[in-house]
Amino acid sequence: MITWNNLDTLASFKELEKVERVNLVEAMTGESGAERVKNYSVPMAEGLTYNYAAKQVDDKVLAALAKLADEAQLAEKFEALYNGEVINTGEKRLVLHHMTRGQLGEAVEADGVDKRAFYTEQQAKIADFANKVHAGEITNGAGEKFTTVVQIGIGGSDLGPRAMYLALENWAKKNDTFKMEAKFISNVDPDDAAAVLNSIDVAHSIFVLVSKSGTTLETLTNESFVKDALKNAGLDASKHMIAVTSETSPLAKSDDYLAAFFMDDYIGGRYSSTSAVGGAVLSLAFGPEVFAQFLDGAAAEDVLSKNKDVFKNPAMLDALIGVYERNVLGYPSTAVLPYSQALSRFPAHLQQLDMESNGKSVNRFGEPVDYSTGPVIFGEPGTNGQHSFYQLLHQGTDIVPLQFVGYKNSQMATDVVIQDSTSQQKLCANVAAQIVAFACGKSDENRNKNFEGGRPSSIIIGEQVNPGSLGALLAHFENKVMFQGFVWNVNSFDQEGVQLGKVLAKRVLAHETEGALKVFSDLLNI
Ligand SMILES: O=P(O)(O)OC[C@H]1O[C@H](O)[C@H](O)[C@@H](O)[C@@H]1O
Numbered sequence: 348m349i350t351w352n353n354l355d356t357l358a359s360f361k362e363l364e365k366v367e368r369v370n371l372v373e374a375m376t377g378e379s380g381a382e383r384v385k386n387y388s389v390p391m392a393e394g395l396t397y398n399y400a401a402k403q404v405d406d407k408v409l410a411a412l413a414k415l416a417d418e419a420q421l422a423e424k425f426e427a428l429y430n431g432e433v434i435n436t437g438e439k440r441l442v443l444h445h446m447t448r449g450q451l452g453e454a455v456e457a458d459g460v461d462k463r464a465f466y467t468e469q470q471a472k473i474a475d476f477a478n479k480v481h482a483g484e485i486t487n488g489a490g491e492k493f494t495t496v497v498q499i500g501i502g503g504s505d506l507g508p509r510a511m512y513l514a515l516e517n518w519a520k521k522n523d524t525f526k527m528e529a530k531f532i533s534n535v536d537p538d539d540a541a542a543v544l545n546s547i548d549v550a551h552s553i554f555v556l557v558s559k560s561g562t563t564l565e566t567l568t569n570e571s572f573v574k575d576a577l578k579n580a581g582l583d584a585s586k587h588m589i590a591v592t593s594e595t596s597p598l599a600k601s602d603d604y605l606a607a608f609f610m611d612d613y614i615g616g617r618y619s620s621t622s623a624v625g626g627a628v629l630s631l632a633f634g635p636e637v638f639a640q641f642l643d644g645a646a647a648e649d650v651l652s653k654n655k656d657v658f659k660n661p662a663m664l665d666a667l668i669g670v671y672e673r674n675v676l677g678y679p680s681t682a683v684l685p686y687s688q689a690l691s692r693f694p695a696h697l698q699q700l701d702m703e704s705n706g707k708s709v710n711r712f713g714e715p716v717d718y719s720t721g722p723v724i725f726g727e728p729g730t731n732g733q734h735s736f737y738q739l740l741h742q743g744t745d746i747v748p749l750q751f752v753g754y755k756n757s758q759m760a761t762d763v764v765i766q767d768s769t770s771q772q773k774l775c776a777n778v779a780a781q782i783v784a785f786a787c788g789k790s791d792e793n794r795n796k797n798f799e800g801g802r803p804s805s806i807i808i809g810e811q812v813n814p815g816s817l818g819a820l821l822a823h824f825e826n827k828v829m830f831q832g833f834v835w836n837v838n839s840f841d842q843e844g845v846q847l848g849k850v851l852a853k854r855v856l857a858h859e860t861e862g863a864l865k866v867f868s869d870l871l872n873i
Pocket residue numbers: 501502503504557558559560561562563566616617703842845
């Protein structure tokens with residue numbers, strides 16, 4: 348039987364708090380450091396490895412974390428989730444994003460349909476549509492091929508798909524699977540849509556309107572913006588636009604679109620990259636086969652996340668170490684630092700994934716919790732970040748746990764040897780150096796040049812950013828966030844915290860304001 352308890356009521360958490368803290372500088376210096384790097388490592392899917400040698404843990408902490416995983420029933424809760432329990436208590440919904448990429452457990456029927464069959468049917472429809480666009484069977488009004496796809500959406504209907512597109516764009520060009528350029532319009536700032544529209548040939552562009560709810564102000568505004576542009580160019584908007592939405596949304600039944608593809612209420616926006624939300628734009632940009640490889644990578648990682656043995660379950664282990672850092676060591680933030688230009692927007696996607704999921708002060712029953720939940724997430728690709736905010740990470744007064752990602756090979760394999768090393772080698776040398784610099788530090792008599800060390804990090808190492816490894820990486824983080832939500836006993840699948848601002852903005856636009864809101868409205872000339 349599953350029980351949902353707050354973290355601070357668990358005996359294993361109290362034990363964990365009592366375990367002696369690890370001196371990371373000592374642990375990572377000399378032979379013991381070398382041994383840790385070899386041993387504190389767990390294979391992920393698609394040739395990735397999660398290495399936690401430079402985390403502030405040792406065998407005793409890890410054993411206590413394994414007990415916590417058992418007592419918090421993390422594996423059982425994941426099993427309940429993929430077998431169709433109402434895990435999203437706030438909205439009384441199932442949580443089925445794993446099913447967009449595989450069947451992890453029992454068949455789940457909801458709304459009278461087999462949900463796995465529903466998701467694969469949508470994928471097949473998207474694949475057929477994309478193939479016809481690529482083959483020139485679906486064309487613009489003049490019978491010409493579309494060359495560009497533009498996604499209109501925001502939040503989960505933008506960040507994940509955009510990050511995935513950017514991650515695979517150069518890989519696809521190198522591997523001859525690149526079909527169409529993709530662009531994204533998200534912000535209600537008119538400069539966003541205007542800039543994208545100025546950069547494309549609208550007559551040869553197909554627009555994907557993505558909104559799960561079909562009611563998001565920014566997205567509907569940008570849809571009208573685009574429709575105006577199409578009209579002004581003498582084009583029929585309904586021949587240039589497809590929709591991705593849930594079947595219950597106001598967009599679902601509209602005739603304004605060339606085609607409509609569906610997700611449903613059981614897939615949270617930030618977990619929707621592997622649904623039709625990511626599927627339409629990625630299949631159009633790279634072909635359905637590439638999207639299928641991406642799904643396979645995610646599915647393989649999901650299978651690993653089922654493992655009850657935390658030392659064979661990288662997402663669960665990563666989650667537990669994060670909880671240790673947050674609730675025992677008291678670190679308030681986490682930086683995600685991919686040493687890969689392809690992953691330039693991956694940290695932005697993880698910000699939504701993590702902070703919108705676990706930024707909660709009440710548990711899944713709506714009762715306040717007395718402990719910290721989700722950390723602040725931020726990040727940038729290395730080495731760029733090194734020349735910007737790493738100063739604070741190395742010598743600031745707060746310790747910020749770090750999540751590195753690095754690959755042995757570049758995507759385009761265009762490289763030069765300068766001073767006896769390639770650029771790729773320089774990139775990888777930097778991430779190795781940073782891990783040790785953060786962990787071990789360096790003492791100096793000049794306090795200004797002193798590095799205390801003891802700053803924990805982990806690294807995910809892979810061969811290359813490609814569709815399979817990207818799917819695995821995405822699923823790892825989705826599952827990590829889910830496991831952390833289980834430990835904190837919060838509902839990671841709703842986002843009531845975004846509502847108040849929307850309500851007040853509507854009031855401003857309707858000129859129904861008073862007090863501070865009125866004065867700010869006047870200052871901003873609304
Ligand atoms: O896809 P939509 O329904 O348009 O929602 C887009 C986004 O807006 C909301 O405000 C939520 O905070 C996000 O979780 C969601 O992804």
